[in-house]
Amino acid sequence: MQTALYLIPVTLGDTEISKVLPDYNASVIKEIRHFIVENIRTARRFLKKVDQSIVIDDLTFYELNKHTSPEEVSTYLEPLKKGNSVGVISEAGCPAIADPGADVVAIAQKNKLKVIPLVGPSSILMSVMGSGFNGQSFAFNGYLPIDAAERAKKIKQLETRVYSENQTQIFIETPYRNNKMLEDLIKNCRPQTRLCVASNITCDDESIITMTLQDWKKAKPELSKVPAIFLIYK
Numbered sequence: 001m002q003t004a005l006y007l008i009p010v011t012l013g014d015t016e017i018s019k020v021l022p023d024y025n026a027s028v029i030k031e032i033r034h035f036i037v038e039n040i041r042t043a044r045r046f047l048k049k050v051d052q053s054i055v056i057d058d059l060t061f062y063e064l065n066k067h068t069s070p071e072e073v074s075t076y077l078e079p080l081k082k083g084n085s086v087g088v089i090s091e092a093g094c095p096a097i098a099d100p101g102a103d104v105v106a107i108a109q110k111n112k113l114k115v116i117p118l119v120g121p122s123s124i125l126m127s128v129m130g131s132g133f134n135g136q137s138f139a140f141n142g143y144l145p146i147d148a149a150e151r152a153k154k155i156k157q158l159e160t161r162v163y164s165e166n167q168t169q170i171f172i173e174t175p176y177r178n179n180k181m182l183e184d185l186i187k188n189c190r191p192q193t194r195l196c197v198a199s200n201i202t203c204d205d206e207s208i209i210t211m212t213l214q215d216w217k218k219a220k221p222e223l224s225k226v227p228a229i230f231l232i233y234k
Contacts, residue, residue, distance in 0.1 A: 001031050005108045006087045007095040009120020010046050013203040020121045020202050026050050032087040034079040036062045043089045064100050073103055080113055094122045127198035130208035133233035138168035155188045168233045178223035186217050199228040
């Protein structure tokens with residue numbers, strides 16, 4: 001096993017690990033003793049799901065979130081500089097994609113340290129795959145503005161890019177605001193614009209549905225408690 005910064009994907013929900021992560025990932029994880037994580041408690045739980053034989057007390061965890069300073073993040077890579085592999089674990093899906101893990105990777109690259117991303121589920125890519133939209137050109141826009149006027153403006157800008165650039169536009173929302181997002185899309189987009197709502201990807205109750213906004217207006221689902229991704233295209 002190469003000494004490197006390993007980007008370790010996790011399940012997107014309560015999915016069995018064997019359904020979404022290759023066995024190779026477990027073999028790598030069992031060799032690592034230093035982990036950079038968003039949440040230590042959930043990271044520990046994930047590691048025990050990977051392999052019950054992992055002794056959590058033998059591991060060192062470094063917490064990484066939006067409050068962690070760049071200077072502190074740099075110290076997290078000291079074990080790697082000394083020849084010990086370090087793993088990065090996100091809260092869900094792939095590290096460094098819409099995730100603070102990107103800051104660690106940037107520092108590693110700047111210091112010419114080996115970075116190895118492992119295979120795992122990305123809700124962003126899987127939603128594009130299941131949408132029927134343009135997979136040659138797409139953009140992930142993260143969270144849209146909370147302010148109503150700013151959000152309406154942003155939605156219209158993204159829809160303009162759909163038609164002018166032939167590009168799929170992707171964005172997310174906090175689950176409790178999902179229903180409001182759907183309402184705002186119906187209100188601000190053209191009726192013929194297509195919307196894909198992908199929720200609970202890889203889970204037993206996964207749903208990936210594409211319809212025009214005119215049709216979504218007639219059949220609004222309850223989305224307030226589920227992780228969802230929204231995609232628009234012509």
